[in-house]
Amino acid sequence: MQEILFLLLPIAFYSGWQAARKRYKGRQEKRKEISVRFVRGINYLLSEEPDKALDVFLNYPEIDEYTANTFLLLGNLFRNRGEINRALRIHQNLVARSDLSKSQRLSAMLALGEDFFAAGMLDRAESVFSELLKDDPKRADACEPLRNIYEQLHEWDKAIEIAQCTQQRSKVDQSRLIAHYYCELAAQELQKQNLFKAEETIKKAAKAYPDSARVLVLKGDLAYxxxxxxxxxEIYQQAIRQDTRLLGMLFNQLINNFKYSHELERLYAFIQQTFAKTRDARLFGYLLQLAYKLGKIREMRAEVEEHLNKGKPTLNTLASSAQVLASLWQEEHTCEITQVQTALQRLAASQPDFQCSHCGYKMHGYLWRCPACHQWDTVSNV
Ligand SMILES: [Zn+2]
Known part of the structure; x- marks a missing residue:
């Protein structure tokens, strides 16, 4: 019996080898067919026929690690070119496949969320990123886009939650952002005249970021x-002392809210002192406006001349200086200066007053967050 078995051994070996060879051949043929499809898809892409390429990739039979990564990159490429629909189709197709590994599926979902975000479908993007976070709460790459979405939707409570999570997980300091979110909530409460709630929220903002000048502005609003x-x-002055950019935002509010002459005098003295200390040209224009309002233009003649000769005049300070000079020389009937004043004021009015120091975006009203690059605290008057 043992000999027969021994004799059968080579036959078994041979048939096993034959079967393996057939399977290998079958796999080889399949692999060859897949490679041909892949190359065809790439050729369509190179010859600028993205829809045909898309059809090839979407009907691709089997996906391995390399093809999954390639599809992912291809979708990202479409998104970066602004072809969001194509990116969405590729990433949706990937997510729906059953032959993806867990990490591939998560990467595809992240890409899909970014497609929805780029397409402005914020609710869909939110649900994708939230699901990713539910699946793996340590995913820092899902936190950042989710925080951006909440910022855009003005869902400040959720933005705070995400920023706090990011701070705990990735140790990236988010305290300034968290303070801004609390300030947004506090501003809403102030607008609704919920003063107690506003105060509580301002305290939270101050706790998150004690150096915030915006917290001071809100404290001033609350006191008012x-x-x-x-x-x-006093609080507004403290805020401006801390960050002179704020005078640009607060000036109109201040002169409208503090109309009594002793209040305007106090404000004038404050700006004069701060300007003397800082020589910040941005303050000078406002100082002249206030001097004009209080009838103190004669006091400003030397300052104006010095500013025009030696200072760094901006369009706004030029307009204010011209206004002062025009009033001073009115009695001499020199009309040129009045024309200069009018032209400059017209020009100043047509220019945006504020600009983002991060991206250069210009705007007419002050905003805490730049609408172009979404950075906080980068806007100041031109
Ligand atoms: Zn910007």
Whole structure:
């Protein structure tokens, strides 16, 4: 019996080898067919026939690690070219496949979320990124886009939650952002006259980022809403001392809210002192406007001349200086200066008053967050 078995051994070996060879041949043929399809797809792409390429890739039979990565990159390429629909089709097709590994599926979902975000379908993007986070709460790459979505949707509570999570997980400092989100909430409460709630929210913002000048502005708004005028003016001044850019945002509000002459005098003295200390040209235009309002233009003659001769005049300071000079020389009937004043003021009015120092975007009103590059605290007056 043992000999027969021994004799059968080579036959078994031979038939096993034959079967393996057939399987190998079958696999080889299949692989060859897949490679041909792949090359055809790439050729369509290179010959600028993206729809045909898309058909080839979407009907691709089997996906391995390399083809999955290639499809992922291809979808990203379409998105970066602004062809969001094509990117969406590829990434949706990938996510729907059953032969993906877990990490491939998660990468495809992340890409799909980014497609939805780029397409402006924020609710769909939100649900994709939230699902990713539910699946793996440590995924920092899903936090950032989700935070951006909540910023765009003005869902500040959720933005705070995500920023706090990111801070805990990736140790990236988010305190300034968190303070801004609380400030957004506090501003909403102030607008609704919910002063107690506003105060509580401002405290949270101050706790998140104690150096925030915006917190001071809101404290000033709160004091003003409570009719504590002196305190409000003091807090606004404190905010401007901390960040002189803020005078650009606050000036109109200040001269409208603090109309009593002793308040305007106090404001004038404050801006004068701060300008003397900083020589910040941005303050000078406002100082002249206030001097004009208070009838103190004669006091400003030397300052104006010095500014025009030695300072760094901006369009706004030029317009204000011209206004002062025109008033001073009115009695001499020199009309040229009045024309200069009118032209400059017209020009100044047509120019955006504020600009983002990060991306250069110009705008007419002050915004805490640049609408172009979405950076916070980068806007200041031109
Ligand atoms: Zn910007």
């Amino acid at each position: 809403a409570r009719a504590q005028r002196d305190e409000a003016l």
